[in-house]
Amino acid sequence: MKILLIGSGGREHALAWAISASPLCDRLYIAPGNPGTAQCGENVVIDIADHQAVASFCKLRGIEFVVVGPEGPLVDGIADALSAAGIKVFGPSKAAAQLEGSKAFTKELCAQFNIPTAGFGRFSDAVSAKAYVAAQGAPIVIKADGLAAGKGVVMAETLAEADDAIEMMFAGGLGAAGAEVVIEEWMIGEEASFFALCDGTHALALASAQDHKRVGDGDTGPNTGGMGAYSPAPVMTPALEERVMVEIIRPTLAGMAERGTPFKGVLFAGLMITAQGPKLIEYNVRFGDPECEVLMPRLRSDIVPALLASCDGVLDAVDLRWSDEAALTVVLAARGYPASPEKGSVIRDVEKAEALDKVLVFHAGTKQTASDLVADGGRVLNVVGLGKSVGEAQDRAYAAVDAIDWPEGFCRRDIGWQAVKREREG
Secondary structure (H helix, E strand, C coil): EEEEEEECCCCHHHHHHHHHCCCCCEEEEECCCCHHHHHHEEEEECCCCHHHHHHHHHHCCCCCEEEEECCHHCCCHHHHHHCCCEEEEEECCCCCCCHCCCHHHHHHHHCCCCCCCCCCEEEEEHHHHHHHHHHHHCCEEECCCCCCCCCEEEEEEHHHHHHHHHHHHHHCCCCHHHHEEEEEEEEEEEEEEEEEEEEEEEEEECCCCCECCCEECCCEEEECCCCCCCCCCCCCCHHHHHHHHHHHHHHHHHHHHHHCCEEEEEEEEEEEECCCCCEEEEEEEECCCHHHHHHHEEECCCCCHHHHCCCCCCCCCCCECCCCEEEEEEEEEECCCCCCCCCCEEEEHHHHHHHCEEEEEECHHHHHHECCEECCEEEEEEEEEEEEEEEHHHHHHHHHHCCCCCCECCCCCCCCCHHHHHHHCC
């Protein structure tokens, strides 16, 4: 089978690594890919925003299956265009992708189908939004309704911070994403990432993970797309995972089907584990990044049949096996991230890190010049360690980070701290 993978980040390198290992994959193309994915298949230059161009490429090369990595093309309807052209695609329709494309859409779905989530209000003007904040008090969470590349959430600890965030969004600071704003109660608890493959009717839970959104050690500084992650997440016990399936995932699938927009693909639930139980923070309609970089190394089953089953409506016949080992990834980011990352600096000795035992390096924002590997984005490399415990995986990941020669890069030094603390106390 010839397969096309859409995307260019660390998530796509991890997916390319897993897909290329499948006996079902005869040839893997990645559009546009990165220097890391080039080791797993053939990078191709296609305008992924031009859905007809993607479909034409698939017809020309005899591609039978397309896996869409990032959320943008899904929200824009690439799955619909490929399906209409008779090409099987992993990822939800444009209508179903609203679960990520519009936070207001998801909050209203939760309200209709009694899915536990934070209390909220939705607003299309600054005056009413500020009045709501004044009535609710701080701390409070301000979210742009649309896609904002991980920058559309402000955790406002004061009323002044909330008002500034509202002003910024309605003034166009996040473009069209901030045309409508969702304001939520500040939930107390521990965050976790929960993934489930879905075929419109059935859902198959994947391994749990936990990421670190704040840029600085100790969960300080602005939110990012994610500075690191680990799997499994000790907070997600088997009993808690079952609650998430019963109270959140299955009602969502049933609700989407009832609305006439069945969800097929991977459902990524960002959760807050509160004193009352798990509550939905938000949905994403694709694999998490950097969570994908710790899930794929732990997956012992072939990923391709599971992705195909999601498309074909037969997930109930699929069972996945996971390694008992833990995986932890540290994101190496370019100086200036998340505001204005500096591009072009040379990265050396990645191969030294990759040569270490139980270490993988996934590329996210790199570019290969004639002579050097250089930084070409904000989050640049994902350095993964595997081990018998999260602590052992952490040690391996940071040893690999320290083997890489990149003075212009930085990382958090405390990825996995909650799990490591649990291990030491347990």
